[in-house]
Amino acid sequence: MKILLSNDDGINAAGLWALATHVSEVAPVAVVAPDREQSATGTAITLRQPLRVRKADSPLNGMECFAVEGMPGDAVILALENLVTGPVDLVISGINNGPNMGDDVLISGTVGAALQGYLRNIPTVAISTAGVDSANLEVPARLAAIIAADIQAGKLPKDIFLNVNVPDLPLGKLKGIELTVLAHKTNIDSVKEGHDGRREFYWLVRRQLDFEAVEGTDIKAIERNCVSVTELHANLFRRPMITGLDAVCQEWFIKLRQ
Template sequence: MKILISNDDGIHSAGLWTLASHLDAIGQVTIVAPDREQSATGTSLTLRHPLRVGKVASHIGGIECWATEGLPGDAVILGLERVMEKPVGLVVSGINNGPNVGDDVLISGTVGAALQAYLRNIPAVAVSTFNIESNNHETPARLAAIIAADIAAGRLSGDIFLNVNAPDIPLDRIKGVRLCHLAHKTHIDTVKEGHDGRREFYWLMRRKLDSEAAAGTDIKAIEDDCVSVTELHADLFRKSPMPGLEVLCNEWFGRLTSSSVSR
């Protein structure tokens, strides 16, 4: 199975390379990612400027790596349409440092990159860890490989778009892999004023609302030391999950905490 990896933290992100090292055991991995950090760009695409793509040195033997100008969604489109030979069996975006839960999926470049695969009927997985300064990428990378192995084995359909968030704790403290729905009305954009000595300026600030996480949501799962798995759709707040996905989440937890990942 051919696997495309991208992200919104840029080609030099540690999480991207940890993810690649785990997925390399599942299929033929190619990396096509932005040449710089592009967080909070959501589903934006570059439509009014040309884009350049350049091959760069890979940290892992056997994995081709390309850096692109533009946005995360651009990188996935270029990877699928120009860099890789078809068919591509899976696109994984991440591992993002910082959560992509609740309303934040609407502005997430990590999720926006994966969306471009889903729109082309290619299985898509967005993967994040909950701490913006996290170095704990092993747990989400390991789970991504488990999910990829099940996609390769045909246990999940092509019409799948998963958003995975892992708490920033060691694997032996993870209490489960929980199928969730998106928390709603979790963040709001506010404005901070400043002055540079000549004129006023404004910063847009992303602020978390002080509300208790509802049962069944991705944020509640993280608070309970569980990995959250949310099935996304073009209509993001659709409630009914794919049949059998909750059973798979329970099984994934057992495999996540075991000693090996099988194809």
């Protein structure tokens, strides 16, 4: 088994290397990520200009590592088609610096990177921490390794696409892992106006959600200090259909606490 790691926070993001540290204990890892932050770029890919790539230094010895001057989706496409030696059996995108829940998965660069693996029939996981500048990256990193091990063991379908959000909490404060659906709500629905002395401008901003989340959704799980696991599809809002996935989530929580 070989695992490709990418993200939208860039090659130097702490979450990416926390992920690499733990997942590399399961199988060999290659890292191909944007050379800078590319948050909220969604499923964008680059078609009208060349893409430049450089080998990047890895804090983990012997790991293939490339930085791509492009979008998260570009990084995964280049990795799978050209850069990574040998076949890739799993794509993991993250650990994102901040949540990717509800309608926001449609603009998430983390999910956009993972999508390119899914479209090539590779099992895929997008994983995020619900806190910005999280002090608890160890928890989602360990969970990603547990999920990777189960995929390696054949416990999950080969066409699976999971979106995982982890509360920014120490392990002892997590209440469980819930199988959820996407909430129909976005954080990015506020606009600030400004003036630079010459002309007006507008700034799209992320705000704190101030509504009662619907039971069974990813946002509600995070509110309860539970990990949210959402199965994504080409129809992103279809309810989960994989038999037994809820029980598997409970197994992951037991393993995470061991």
